[in-house]
Amino acid sequence: MSDQAERLRTLVRQLHGGEPSHRGRVLTVTSGKGGVGKSSLAINLALAIQRMGWRVCLFDADLGLANVDVMLGLTPTEDLTEVLRQGFDLQRCLVEGPLGLQVISGGSGFYELANLSDPQLERLLGQLTRLDDLFDVLVIDTGAGISRTVLSFVLSSLESILVTTPEPTAITDAYGMAKVIFSRRPEGQVRLVVNQARDAAEARAVAERINLVARRFLGREMDLLGYLPFDLQVREAVQAQVPFVLANPHARVSRLVAAMAEQILGARSRPLGFSGLLERMAGVFR
Numbered sequence: 001m002s003d004q005a006e007r008l009r010t011l012v013r014q015l016h017g018g019e020p021s022h023r024g025r026v027l028t029v030t031s032g033k034g035g036v037g038k039s040s041l042a043i044n045l046a047l048a049i050q051r052m053g054w055r056v057c058l059f060d061a062d063l064g065l066a067n068v069d070v071m072l073g074l075t076p077t078e079d080l081t082e083v084l085r086q087g088f089d090l091q092r093c094l095v096e097g098p099l100g101l102q103v104i105s106g107g108s109g110f111y112e113l114a115n116l117s118d119p120q121l122e123r124l125l126g127q128l129t130r131l132d133d134l135f136d137v138l139v140i141d142t143g144a145g146i147s148r149t150v151l152s153f154v155l156s157s158l159e160s161i162l163v164t165t166p167e168p169t170a171i172t173d174a175y176g177m178a179k180v181i182f183s184r185r186p187e188g189q190v191r192l193v194v195n196q197a198r199d200a201a202e203a204r205a206v207a208e209r210i211n212l213v214a215r216r217f218l219g220r221e222m223d224l225l226g227y228l229p230f231d232l233q234v235r236e237a238v239q240a241q242v243p244f245v246l247a248n249p250h251a252r253v254s255r256l257v258a259a260m261a262e263q264i265l266g267a268r269s270r271p272l273g274f275s276g277l278l279e280r281m282a283g284v285f286r
């Protein structure tokens with residue numbers, strides 16, 4: 001573990017001549033339970049931020065079972081496995097999406113991608129760090145749960161958006177994820193999004209329920225970034241492969257996502273740059 005931490009630090013020094021570049025923000029969108037609407041939120045949030053004028057890269061880190069490209073109707077030309085096997089530049093995997101959003105697909109149906117070794121994860125994070133000059137914001141859509149790969153991405157970023165629904169199973173798993181994040185990345189921020197909530201009151205009740213336990217057992221709590229109601233337009237947008245913020249920019253769900261984007265970008269930023277990914281991953285392996 002400590003060897004890997006040292007290798008990561010050396011890599012950061014090599015990449016930046018000893019100086020972190022202090023540029024972009026890295027946001028991970030994650031969840032404890034699968035199927036809660038994480039990818040849908042990540043895509044629409046990335047587009048809402050891009051629409052505000054920021055240069056955004058959306059990385060689908062649900063490696064091996066990625067579907068952001070499908071939800072956007074994109075066909076990636078380069079495969080992430082080649083970056084890992086041959087050391088290709090990650091920039092070759094960038095595909096342009098709507099509004100100029102740049103997307104990197106995590107590949108689908110590749111067992112190898114779903115089971116990356118530590119050095120492969122390291123190489124991938126190193127390549128992401130190199131995108132720092134090209135983008136203002138990197139949105140990483142992680143897989144669900146607390147696997148090693150998911151945690152590597154989540155713990156390597158300082159800002160995480162934790163998605164849950166009001167269902168008890170999703171709430172329990174969201175708390176589980178929050179517990180891991182707070183214990184292993186105490187300096188980071190976790191914001192909660194309650195998807196498929198009846199209304200703002202239900203979302204606040206869900207957040208309070210999680211925070212009650214989090215305050216008591218972890219001594220921490222999460223800000224409620226926002227909520228989204230159940231809305232068939234979200235499902236229809238997935239089916240039509242056109243994100244709802246584009247298909248129906250004035251719909252309630254779209255306005256709620258735009259408000260989240262404004263809240264995040266208006267919030268105080270810690271400009272560590274993408275290089276922070278590796279520095280913090282080194283901390284994970286310490």
Ligand SMILES: Nc1ncnc2c1ncn2[C@@H]1O[C@H](COP(=O)(O)OP(=O)(O)OP(=O)(O)O)[C@@H](O)[C@H]1O
Pocket residue numbers: 031033034035036037038039040041062143144195196228229230231232234235236238
């Ligand atoms: N607010 C919503 N209203 C209605 N349907 C929704 C809403 N949010 C998500 N969905 C639907 O729920 C399904 C799962 O969404 P999504 O793929 O974004 O979840 P996920 O958490 O990323 O799943 P996974 O864990 O498999 O990656 C999709 O069919 C999506 O259209």
